[in-house]
Amino acid sequence: MTSNVSSPVIPDPIQAGLAAGWNVIDASTLTADRTFDADVAIVGTGAGGGVTAEILTLAGLKVVLIEEGPLKSSRDFKMREADAYPTLYQESAARKTKDKAINILQGRSVGGSTTVNWTSSFRTPPATLAYWQKTFGLHAYSAEALAPWFAMMERRLHIGTWTAPPNENNDLLRRGAVQLGIPVGAILRNVKGCWNLGYCGMGCPTNAKQSMLVTTIPSALSHGATLLARTRADRLQFSGDKVSGLSCVAMDASGLAATGRTIQVRAKHYVVAGGAINSPALLMRSKAPDPNGLLGKRTFLHPTLISAALHDHQVDGFAGAPQTIYSDHFLETQPIDGPIGYKLEAPPLHPLLFASTMSGFGKQHAAMMKEFARTHALLALLRDGFHTDSPGGSIALRNDGSPVLDYPISDFVWDGVRRAMLSMAEIQFAAGARTVYPVHEQAEGYSSWSSARKAIQDLAYTPLKTRVASAHVMGGCIMSDDRKLGIVSSEGRYHNVANLSVHDGSLFPTSIGANPQLSIYGITAKLASGLATELTGKPASPLPTL
Structure with missing residues (x-):
């Protein structure tokens, strides 16, 4: 049976411009x-x-x-x-x-x-x-x-309010924070005619972004x-x-x-x-x-920590607008030049990035991946650079001239890491998580806030043991x-x-x-x-x- 419904045509301004004669040179094709x-x-x-x-x-x-x-x-x-x-x-x-x-x-x-x-x-x-x-x-x-x-x-x-309901991954941040009396806000997005797919990190296939x-x-x-x-x-x-x-x-x-x-x-x-x-x-x-x-x-990052949580229902963190809810509570309650503060957001979850970010290996890692669709994640973005003990990093050149960032993490920043891990776990349990997994090589899955709190307090916060990432430089x-x-x-x-x-x-x-x-x-x-x-x-x- 043939459908009479045609697929929507997505205008491609790049291809249209190239056809119209834009001055674009792909240097890989140069012969001189x-x-x-x-x-x-x-x-x-x-x-x-x-x-x-x-x-x-x-x-x-x-x-x-x-x-x-x-x-x-x-x-x-x-x-x-x-x-x-x-x-x-x-x-x-x-x-x-x-x-x-x-x-x-x-x-x-x-x-x-x-x-x-x-x-x-x-x-x-x-x-x-x-x-x-x-x-x-x-x-x-x-x-x-x-x-x-x-x-x-x-x-x-076209930066404005996102009017669609948050996906479940973001709404879990909202529900958990509200349960604890932590204020949240809605994130403005630079989109026009967004299809709410959730794959923004791979290039927008509809040109809505x-x-x-x-x-x-x-x-x-x-x-x-x-x-x-x-x-x-x-x-x-x-x-x-x-x-x-x-x-x-x-x-x-x-x-x-x-x-x-x-x-x-x-x-x-x-x-x-x-x-x-x-x-x-x-x-x-x-x-x-x-x-x-x-x-x-x-040179500064927002050193970013991750906490995963397993729920009894589908979360499908890959579906829907990736980031729509945030909390600045742990920034606004912290003096800017005091102990390091952090912003909370919910990242999109996609299999490759998730698999390469989560700690563990073998059967443990495989078991986590089997629960991918029921997994929720939070990010804490640390506000670095406002204290003498958080001077950021420095760029050096390798022998071939390519850059590398040296970014030592001080005890001052590690203190913020510990506090951020505690905040995320508490919110996730308040949102109904069955198990919380702080992304740390020595952490396990914790089935209660009390057990997670003790374990997170006792973890050794050092490079490589603690998974740290950043999309902001x-x-x-x-x-x-x-x-x-x-x-x-x-x-x-x-x-x-x-x-x-x-x-x-x-x-x-x-x-x-x-x-x-x-x-x-x-x-x-x-x-x-x-x-x-x-x-x-x-x-x-x-x-x-x-």
Whole structure:
């Protein structure tokens, strides 16, 4: 029997743009070296690079975008982890700190991490901004001063309230917290026409997620920008107090090896927006001026802990919008420069990521995987960087020039880890969990809050024994007009270099205590608009409203 119901046609702005003649070069296909000239060269196409590209092209500037990863679109997003992680993430979603103790999830394709993030959108917390003003002299970064920029990007990217009911994974966080009198909130999402599938981390197959891939990048390309995909920015070349060129290498189709072809980009101005870790690394390889030894220092994660819980009913944490409920209770009740606070969220659960994150092995691990559909998970994101005992980490270069993050965890942070594990377990039992599994190599499954509380208090919190991850990387090119405190000014301009800017999360002097994409959007919009005015002598054009 043939159905008369046709499948919906999903418009693909990438394929439509390519057919219309966008200037897109896949460097893996080059048969000769190339040189490109532009008004502005932008390294990176994520939250910072994407916003900057649209604002500058709308101002009439000739822009070249350099992206290490491939250009993919919704037709390539098949909701399969085995396809998504090697293609869309840094180091196949297995990037780790120097000691292998922290797993770091970062995007690596056109759109950067915005292509694969979980859509959670928060403005920079006022307490964080107040700390930046007080400690780093960022007086223009008050909540009131940034509010118009956040509002502009919320309109541009359709960031708003998610009206569908939370999936069971998120609702368990809500129910458990409410049972304990812990306040919760709803997470804003950057989506339009979302199908509520739950596979945001593998690229949106319906183009509902308003990532840079389907918003600012197509806009920039439609206004004449050039995109160089599978192109690794290798070194900036300096001449006096200016950048005179950018040397790039062409990557093969796998993204793992150089083809031998080189690309030179010559521009009047250069914007580094490769994300924390890659942006400092590019500047370090380039031997950018760093008189106070600040480059790559104060690189921050939100060190993230996981607690799993087994229920008697189906949770299906893979289905439905991935993150819609949160609690800032353990941030707001903690002085920002006191014992480390943490944000609670519920992550999506997918088999590969779940299996590689959970502790145990053999029969124990197999038994956990059999209960996958009835498993709930919580995350605690620690707000690092506001105390002398939480200085973050530092970027170094390996022999091949690739970056690695050294991120020691102090006793101060481990204290927060213990408290976060206790908070998550208590909430999970309050939500009706049958068994709670703190994700720690020495932990077991605990069938009561009293037994879990004692065990969690007694666990040894050390690297590798405690599973720590992070999808948020900040700092390494921190901003301050005081050159002893920062290497980039409050206007995003690199100190001591006349034509170089940094526009991404590497600017942040601390972690922010919230999912960072909207912070990067709003702050970059401010910086890019100022840069457009400086380069053209005219006010920046307003962004289109979706």
